[in-house]
Amino acid sequence: MIYLYGIAPRLPDLPPVCGIGGGALEAVDTEGLSAVCSRHAQLNLQLDEKSAWAHERVVEALMQLGPVLPARFGTTFDSVDAVRLALEREAQSLECGLARVCGCVELALRVRSLPPEESSPAADGQAYVQDLLRARRRREAIITQAVEPLKEFAVSSKESATASGEAGVSVSYLVRTHDVERFCGEVRRIQQENRQLALSCTGPWAPYSFTSEAAVS
């Protein structure tokens, strides 16, 4: 089984890190691309902290070398030939994807309202509808006050789904590396001006949320 970490412009060397389960990295190359993988006789993938960081460690090492389209955790192929075939088939969209994320990182923003929503169940149908409307209004306020202003500092953004009735918002921003500090400064400014919101920002991550136009799985 071949475990895929990410795709990069053709690499002369691999980063000196191990993959999932301590597996050695290898590159499957085409003319202009390298798929960075590890080979496993048997792989019982579990989504746990150790494995997630093992995957992330390889992706981050690749980021140090240049642009990378990170594969989703758990992306596997049956054989090296299958990886190469996928690379050749999707070469154009992968190269476009790499150009799009070049020089950028992903920052993950979470915003929720303070104090937290009361979780007591609605007493009747009217109250339930009012709860839904209130959650929608809080969510719209979050988007106006926090999510929209940050778009100015990003190349692109994608909002993650949240459960209905939940007044929190998660958004991924694709930000140029040299704009990360400005972006974080803006997050702090929004936080200071909106005490009723709780903002948090993590990163820099590989552009996991911005690879979907390119098929890497």
Place this chain on the structure above:
Amino acid sequence: MTGEKVLVPPPDAAEPGRTDPLESPAGRDVLSRRINAEPEEVEKGLAQLVLTIVELLRQLMERQALRRVQAGGLSDQQIERLGHSLMLLAERMDELKEQFGLQDDDLNLNLGPLGNLM
């Protein structure tokens, strides 16, 4: 190393400076989006897929209902009946999620270029 990825912690963070990798973009969109075909897990995997579709329809119904309420024209009695139905649906959905050990985040699908289902 990668354990420290918090650029701006939330104001009420109990332990600033730590990131849960499973909540990062690296861990978010992953195995939970796939049906587990192992014999002992296939029932849960199938339930996850079916409940994802049911949840999508439930959310669409909820949004449509809110639009009708906001547009006005519904009597208090109609709003009560509508809200009561939605509340029962949400409760039933919570029971099914608990029965199959699923979280809200499990009931979504990555549609590639189209983004997430919900």
